Amino acid sequence: MEPVCGSTGNYTAKSTYESNLLALLPSLASNGSNQGFYKDTTGRVPDQVYALILCRGDTNTSACRNCLDLARQDALQLCPYNKAATIWYDNCLLRYSNSNFLNSTDNSNVIYMWNTQNVTDDLDKFNKLAGELVNRTSQYAAFNSSRRFGTGEANFTATDPNIYGLAQCTRDLSGDQCYK
Incomplete structure (x- = not known):
């Protein structure tokens, strides 16, 4: 990157x-x-x-x-x-x-990554499943992992079977800060 x-x-x-x-x-x-x-x-x-x-x-x-x-x-x-x-x-x-960013959230450098191949089936279903997956992995990383790390997957369709997700925060953040 x-x-x-x-x-x-x-x-x-x-x-x-x-x-x-x-x-x-x-x-x-x-x-x-x-x-x-x-x-x-x-x-x-x-x-x-x-x-x-x-x-x-x-x-x-x-x-x-x-x-x-x-x-x-x-x-x-x-x-x-x-x-x-x-x-x-x-x-x-x-x-x-040279500016103190430690112990605080900063969403100014967010990176979104995705597969460059198009979704071939129901886009609304894909977006719903992907959103739920991001929420679930983010929640796990924030509140259930000492490493502030979570992964997950959702089954989409037979032709595009899996959607994968990963969420991670720095460990100087609280669970609530991480989940933002």
Whole structure:
């Protein structure tokens, strides 16, 4: 997926912000890959860096670490000198910013993904089932999973048999915040 480079400003080479960022990024993967989630801050305003990592709830430690190492490299290459970046991959998320986003919901960078093949049967039925599936997996992730992760599937038709869903929140959010 494409990175989301933030709009909160840029830093310069050899600046205090860059030093803080380069010190924080490696510690995220080393401290978070075992649990699949980690958040931290370093520095002082105006050079403070807020960051978190999140690995997909069904990803093992090794895959999580590999994904986070790649995300760290790509963030610096794809969003050079940007004070904020979000990198999404199939198995992980890396986000950092000079603005504090930790412990709060932020739906400004929502990504919707779908199969590019058209639904060949009843579209209304598909939309209803997909909506119910999203609600069910979101509710499970928010209130029934310590990892804030849920998956599910719904049977659609014989020609398009299954609809799959996945929901995940960062573990610094309450169940109610996650479910929003």
